[in-house]
Amino acid sequence: MIFRMKDRFGLLTMHTPIRRCLQALNREPQPTLSLFKDPSSLRSFSVAAFSNHNISSPLPIFTNSKPASAFGKWHDPRYFSTSKQDDHTKKADIHEEIEDEDDSDDNYDDEDEEDYEDDDDDECVSVSSSKKVYTAEEKEAEATAIGYKVVGPLQKDDQVFKPYEPAFAVVQIGSHQFKVSNGDSIFTERLKFCEVNDKLILNKVLLLGSASQTIIGRPIVPDAAVHAVVEEHALDAKVIIFKKKRRKNYRRTKGHRQELTKLRITDIEGVEKPQIELAEKPSESAKKEQEKVPLSA
Amino acid sequence: MALRGVWQLKKLVVSYSDWGGSSKGIRAFMESHLPAFKEANPQLEVDTEMIRGQHPHLKALYKNHNDRVVCVKNMDPEEILLHATRLRNSLGRKVIKLRTRHVTKHPSVQGTWTTALKYQDEQNQVL
Numbered sequence: 344m345i346f347r348m349k350d351r352f353g354l355l356t357m358h359t360p361i362r363r364c365l366q367a368l369n370r371e372p373q374p375t376l377s378l379f380k381d382p383s384s385l386r387s388f389s390v391a392a393f394s395n396h397n398i399s400s401p402l403p404i405f406t407n408s409k410p411a412s413a414f415g416k417w418h419d420p421r422y423f424s425t426s427k428q429d430d431h432t433k434k435a436d437i438h439e440e441i442e443d444e445d446d447s448d449d450n451y452d453d454e455d456e457e458d459y460e461d462d463d464d465d466e467c468v469s470v471s472s473s474k475k476v477y478t479a480e481e482k483e484a485e486a487t488a489i490g491y492k493v494v495g496p497l498q499k500d501d502q503v504f505k506p507y508e509p510a511f512a513v514v515q516i517g518s519h520q521f522k523v524s525n526g527d528s529i530f531t532e533r534l535k536f537c538e539v540n541d542k543l544i545l546n547k548v549l550l551l552g553s554a555s556q557t558i559i560g561r562p563i564v565p566d567a568a569v570h571a572v573v574e575e576h577a578l579d580a581k582v583i584i585f586k587k588k589r590r591k592n593y594r595r596t597k598g599h600r601q602e603l604t605k606l607r608i609t610d611i612e613g614v615e616k617p618q619i620e621l622a623e624k625p626s627e628s629a630k631k632e633q634e635k636v637p638l639s640a
Numbered sequence: 641m642a643l644r645g646v647w648q649l650k651k652l653v654v655s656y657s658d659w660g661g662s663s664k665g666i667r668a669f670m671e672s673h674l675p676a677f678k679e680a681n682p683q684l685e686v687d688t689e690m691i692r693g694q695h696p697h698l699k700a701l702y703k704n705h706n707d708r709v710v711c712v713k714n715m716d717p718e719e720i721l722l723h724a725t726r727l728r729n730s731l732g733r734k735v736i737k738l739r740t741r742h743v744t745k746h747p748s749v750q751g752t753w754t755t756a757l758k759y760q761d762e763q764n765q766v767l
Contacts (some may be wrong), residue, residue: 497645504644511749521742524749530741539729540645552750572645576729580737603738605731607644 482536489534490516490547497540497572503609510616513550514569520549523569523608533602537573543606545569551614558614567613575605646703647683648731652724653699655689662713666696669717677724684728698724702732 477485486492497503504526511524516531523529537543548567551558558564578600586595654670657663670688678686695713698720702708708727712720751757 499645501645507746509746509749519741523742524744524746526746527742527744529743530738540647554750557750574644575731576726577731578726578735580735603741 477536486534486536487546490514490545491534491537491571492544492546493537494542494544496538497542501542503542503570503572504607505609508611508616510551510553510611510614512548512552512567512569512611512614514545515547515549516545523611525608525611527608528574529606529608530603531606532604533576534573534604537604539573539576541573542609543571543573545571548613551611553614554617556615564613567611569608570610570612571606571608573604574607575603577603577605579603647681647728648703649684649700649728650703651685651687651701652727653687653689653701654696654724655691655694655699656696657692657694658690659692660695663696665715665717666712666720669720672717673721677721681728698727700727700732704732706732706734708732 483492506526508525511522513520513522515521516529516534519531521527521529521531534543546563546568548564548569549560549562551560551564551567558567560567579602580600582599582601584595584597584599586597587593654666654674656666656670658667674686674688695711698710698712700708700710708730710723710727712723715723
C-alpha cells in the first residue's frame, strides 16, 4: 500500500501531466492555424462568391464594414492563439504530446499504467464523470469551448422565429461544422447545461455569407453570432455493435443510442441581408452601388 | 421538446401498482419527484393510473397523436425521473436513423455551383 502511494507521488511530481499541459498550451497556436491553413484556397473561394454578383473588379475584395474585422488582423500572429480554442484540437494536441512522451520516458510508463486513467482526470478538467458538480463559471467555460452560450429560457412573448432571410453561416459546435441559415434545424451531439426551450448563442462562426457579401473568419469571425433555440434532447436510433471472432465461440452484441440535441436556428448576426431575395432578381444597379461604396472608402 | 416554442408532450400517464414489488421505485417517485415535476411543467397534464398485476410504465401522449410507452419496472426514482424528462424533451416523432444532421428548406444562398459555372469572365452567362 505504501508502495502504491509512493508511485502516486512519483506520478504527480516526476511524471509529466503538468509538463504536458504546459506544452499543450505553448503549442496552442498551431492547431487552429491548420483549420484554414491555406490562404490561397480561401481567396479563391471568396472570389467565387463575389463574382457571382457582377463585380467588375477582378480582385477578391471584401466589401462593406466587416472586412476590417475579418481580415484586419492578418499580420498579427497572436490573433490565432486566443483562448477560443476548440477543445478537440486541444485534446488532439494532448494526445500527440502523450505519444511524444512515450518515446522519451518509457521507464515511467511501465510503473504507472494502472494509474493512467487517474492522470487523465487531473489533466483535463473538462473530461469528467457525470456526477461532478459544476459551478456557473465552469459551465460557461465548457460551453464556450464547445462553441455556445446559454442565454436563458424562451419566453412566451419572444418573437424569435422569423421568416427566412437569405444569409448563411458556417458554425462550429464541438467538432462538427454546420452551414446554417435562418429557420434550419440541426442535430448536434447533446449539449450540456441547457434545457429544452433555452436560447443559445453559437459564437464559433467560421464563415458568413449572403447574396452580396462573404466574410471569412481566420478561423473565427469575431463579432458574428448565430442565435438558436434548443428544441429537443433525444436519443438517436439504435446502433448495434456486434463483435465476433471466428472459430473462437465469441460473439458480443451491444446496443447504443447516441444522445442528440436538436437546435433551430433563429437568427444570423453580423452579415448584411438584402431584403429582396424572394423576388427573383434584385435590382442590379442598387446592388452595385452597395458594393462600390466601401471599395472607394 | 418544444417545436418552435410549443411543447409537444400533452399528457403523461403514470401507471403503477400499489402492491407489486416492481412498482416500488415508481411509488417512491410519485411521492418525491412527481409533484415537483408537475410544477415545473405546467404545460402538460400528468395523470396517475393504478393497475394491479402489471409492471409500471409511463405513457406519453404527444401533440402529433403519437404515443410512447416506457416500462419502468424495478427502477429507482431518479431513473424514472430521467425517463419522464426524456419523454418531455422529445418531440414524439418516430425514431428513425437520421439521414442528415442538417435539415434545411433553403439549401443554397449564393447559388448552386455547377461545372458550367464560370466566374469573372463570363458573369453575364452566370447571371
